[in-house]
Amino acid sequence: MYGAETTTSDSERTAFRRAEKQYKLYKSQKSRKKNGIKPTDLSDVVDFRAVLDSFERGEGLPPGIVEFDCPGFDLPVFCFKDRPGFFFIPSALTIEEQCHWIQESLTTFPQPPNRTNLTAIYGPILDLFNAVRSQKVLIETENTDKLVDHDLKNSENILHSRKFLFYEGANMCGKQSCKSVAASVLLRKLRWSTLGLQFDWSKRNYDVSLPHNKIPDALSLLAKKMAVPALSSGEFHPEAAIVNYFGPSDMLGGHLDDMEVDWTKPIVSVSLGCKAIFLLGGKSRDDSPIAMFLRSGDIVLMAAEARECFHGVPRIFTDNDHADISAVLSQFSSEDDCFYADYIRSSRININIRQVN
Numbered sequence: 001m002y003g004a005e006t007t008t009s010d011s012e013r014t015a016f017r018r019a020e021k022q023y024k025l026y027k028s029q030k031s032r033k034k035n036g037i038k039p040t041d042l043s044d045v046v047d048f049r050a051v052l053d054s055f056e057r058g059e060g061l062p063p064g065i066v067e068f069d070c071p072g073f074d075l076p077v078f079c080f081k082d083r084p085g086f087f088f089i090p091s092a093l094t095i096e097e098q099c100h101w102i103q104e105s106l107t108t109f110p111q112p113p114n115r116t117n118l119t120a121i122y123g124p125i126l127d128l129f130n131a132v133r134s135q136k137v138l139i140e141t142e143n144t145d146k147l148v149d150h151d152l153k154n155s156e157n158i159l160h161s162r163k164f165l166f167y168e169g170a171n172m173c174g175k176q177s178c179k180s181v182a183a184s185v186l187l188r189k190l191r192w193s194t195l196g197l198q199f200d201w202s203k204r205n206y207d208v209s210l211p212h213n214k215i216p217d218a219l220s221l222l223a224k225k226m227a228v229p230a231l232s233s234g235e236f237h238p239e240a241a242i243v244n245y246f247g248p249s250d251m252l253g254g255h256l257d258d259m260e261v262d263w264t265k266p267i268v269s270v271s272l273g274c275k276a277i278f279l280l281g282g283k284s285r286d287d288s289p290i291a292m293f294l295r296s297g298d299i300v301l302m303a304a305e306a307r308e309c310f311h312g313v314p315r316i317f318t319d320n321d322h323a324d325i326s327a328v329l330s331q332f333s334s335e336d337d338c339f340y341a342d343y344i345r346s347s348r349i350n351i352n353i354r355q356v357n
């Protein structure tokens with residue numbers, strides 16, 4: 001559901017695809033020498049930081065944008081007149097809160113039994129971020145403690161008895177055939193992790209039979225508090241979260257999140273790290289999407305009709321001038337936190353929290 005089509009005709013077929021093409025990062029734009037390549041035209045991208053600034057100065061709002069008055073909710077919330085059910089809460093999180101959730105996303109969230117994109121390849125990986133800190137290497141080993149005689153006669157069992165473990169340095173493995181990968185490389189390959197009810201990407205659905213922990217209480221509390229503007233009645237019960245990790249050239253193709261039962265309930269979506277462009281389309285890919293910046297600390301809610309709107313993230317800004325993460329980096333300036341700073345300097349994390357049933 002998250003793939004982007006690749007052929008030229010497909011990539012230009014719909015208004016949504018055309019917008020993705022307009023905003024995505026091109027290889028030629030990555031090189032320092034710009035080779036005469038035009039930078040992306042960002043003049044149509046809605047900037048809710050500027051919207052918030054002018055709102056707080058008592059100036060008007062841009063056409064099509066309204067403030068959503070939510071009694072008892074103490075942060076400014078904005079909506080698009082023609083996208084009911086979509087809410088933007090700029091700077092919803094303090095710098096300290098942003099750093100806390102970045103740390104959680106890198107340390108506890110990818111821990112088993114939570115699954116990640118790496119689980120299918122390596123099995124459950126324990127303490128990935130600690131392994132990065134201590135420069136460990138993941139090495140395929142034979143799980144000899146569990147090998148008994150009859151296993152040895154059964155090649156399938158031998159295959160299953162292999163497992164990956166972290167070791168100090170790369171020299172632990174004598175055999176040439178032995179697979180190994182540095183923890184730092186693995187962390188760069190982390191694309192998603194799932195909290196609470198586990199989402200199975202191959203089946204595009206929640207697999208309630210997979211072992212899982214409840215989503216962390218503090219995250220559930222945050223989501224409930226932030227969901228208030230999008231709840232007309234009833235409560236929001238967070239049951240699952242998908243954490244997306246984006247590197248400099250990663251994007252999230254246009255999609256719908258349609259595997260949850262009750263679409264009146266919002267998806268609460270938290271942005272952390274480098275700035276991104278979010279495209280909010282309509283109910284058809286032929287509707288021209290609205291482009292907006294998502295910065296670290298922003299939260300968006302998609303509920304009701306907005307649940308039927310195609311959306312995606314065609315661009316992450318990891319260059320110094322556009323990433324907008326200087327406050328986060330200065331919070332991570334101690335030597336102890338340098339691994340967080342190194343990671344987030346060129347990454348974006350999105351935590352989206354959902355009620356499944």
Ligand code: OGA
Pocket residue numbers: 242244252257269271278294311312313350352
């Ligand atoms: C998603 C999603 C948006 C974002 O994971 O379904 O839409 O801001 N994420 O990364």
Ligand code: MN
Pocket residue numbers: 255256257311
């Ligand atoms: Mn989505």
